[in-house]
Amino acid sequence: MTLEEFTIQELRNFPKATGQLSGLLRDISLAAKRINVEVNKAGLVHHIIGSTGTTNIQGEEVQKLDEFANAQLINVLRGGINCAGIASEETDDIMPFDDPMSNKAKYVVLFDPLDGSSNIDVNISIGSIFCIMRRVTPLGTPCTEEDFLQDGKAIVAAGYIIYGSSTMMVYATRRGVNGFTLDPSIGEFTLSHPNISQPASGTIYSVNYGNFGSFSGQVQQFIENCQNRHKNNGGPYSLRYTGSLVADIHRNMLKGGIFLYPTTSKAPNGKLRLLYECMPMAFIVERAGGKASNGSKRILDIKATSLHQRSALIIGSEEMMIEYHNEQRVDT
Numbered sequence: 001m002t003l004e005e006f007t008i009q010e011l012r013n014f015p016k017a018t019g020q021l022s023g024l025l026r027d028i029s030l031a032a033k034r035i036n037v038e039v040n041k042a043g044l045v046h047h048i049i050g051s052t053g054t055t056n057i058q059g060e061e062v063q064k065l066d067e068f069a070n071a072q073l074i075n076v077l078r079g080g081i082n083c084a085g086i087a088s089e090e091t092d093d094i095m096p097f098d099d100p101m102s103n104k105a106k107y108v109v110l111f112d113p114l115d116g117s118s119n120i121d122v123n124i125s126i127g128s129i130f131c132i133m134r135r136v137t138p139l140g141t142p143c144t145e146e147d148f149l150q151d152g153k154a155i156v157a158a159g160y161i162i163y164g165s166s167t168m169m170v171y172a173t174r175r176g177v178n179g180f181t182l183d184p185s186i187g188e189f190t191l192s193h194p195n196i197s198q199p200a201s202g203t204i205y206s207v208n209y210g211n212f213g214s215f216s217g218q219v220q221q222f223i224e225n226c227q228n229r230h231k232n233n234g235g236p237y238s239l240r241y242t243g244s245l246v247a248d249i250h251r252n253m254l255k256g257g258i259f260l261y262p263t264t265s266k267a268p269n270g271k272l273r274l275l276y277e278c279m280p281m282a283f284i285v286e287r288a289g290g291k292a293s294n295g296s297k298r299i300l301d302i303k304a305t306s307l308h309q310r311s312a313l314i315i316g317s318e319e320m321m322i323e324y325h326n327e328q329r330v331d332t
């Protein structure tokens with residue numbers, strides 16, 4: 001079943017649905033296919049790899065593919081009629097589309113157009129992340145920042161695309177998580193992973209171990225436990241970390257595991273972006289049965305106060321998350 005057939009079937013089950021959400025998923029999947037074509041050519045053509053020479057609002061060097069992916073997502077969402085406006089890791093401010101059709105749309109979309117930028121030039125999996133929120137401002141008016149600075153209750157769907165050994169789109173609604181693999185022979189995302197559920201435990205931990213020296217004592221303790229104590233438990237656990245959040249969380253969601261990006265001395269508020277990375281991934285993982293926190297608070301209970309706000313992120317299999325938080329309590 002293709003993504004489109006799947007969303008139509010969902011619509012049949014919900015006769016009151018307006019189809020705006022399905023329309024958005026269709027628009028996003030079109031951008032994903034366009035990004036995928038370029039990702040596949042990286043290494044062959046020079047206009048795709050490398051830096052643009054500019055710096056984004058995050059203080060990061062913008063890669064050509066960051067810019068390309070951002071433009072593709074903005075174009076499909078602006079061209080469609082289901083999105084009132086967007087916010088992106090790569091744009092300084094929100095972008096209300098502000099035309100009569102867009103102003104009537106119920107939803108705004110937030111995204112990390114290209115996740116894992118540092119892996120583009122070395123042919124390691126990268127991704128795109130999106131989050132669809134129900135707006136709070138009156139329909140018929142342009143969206144405002146208030147529509148984006150919300151907590152997880154506003155999320156109606158979130159997903160990611162992973163450009164990996166195959167290209168997949170995984171998206172979650174309150175009804176569950178489904179994965180679609182791009183079938184290159186027909187150019188369509190096809191249902192390959194129905195009703196994804198994250199194993200309650202696992203033997204993988206994912207963390208930038210190079211930062212170990214600047215982690216808190218509690219985080220260091222948890223990591224040492226992954227290396228030592230779990231020897232009696234089928235361990236030591238395996239450390240797996242690509243530097244692409246999408247790839248690391250995708251693997252852990254399918255196999256069971258935990259991902260940690262705690263605060264560090266270099267990133268005292270965490271490195272990852274609350275609205276474009278932490279909240280959408282938290283929504284997906286929770287819908288699959290896992291958990292996500294910033295170390296002390298559930299990610300989906302945090303109300304963003306600024307667009308590019310950072311957060312620590314601890315996310316993964318339920319029992320491993322419980323263990324992480326228990327160890328925190330013991331230590332403090």
Ligand code: AHG
Pocket residue numbers: 060089112114115116117118208243244245246271
């Ligand atoms: P982005 O490419 O969108 O800026 O995100 C990079 C993020 C995330 O994908 C990854 O988990 C993390 O940065 C890696 O950071 P370190 O290199 O500090 O480990």
Ligand code: MN
Pocket residue numbers: 058060089117
């Ligand atoms: Mn970036």
Ligand code: MN
Pocket residue numbers: 112114115116245277
């Ligand atoms: Mn990212």
Ligand code: MN
Pocket residue numbers: 066089112113114115116117
């Ligand atoms: Mn990015």
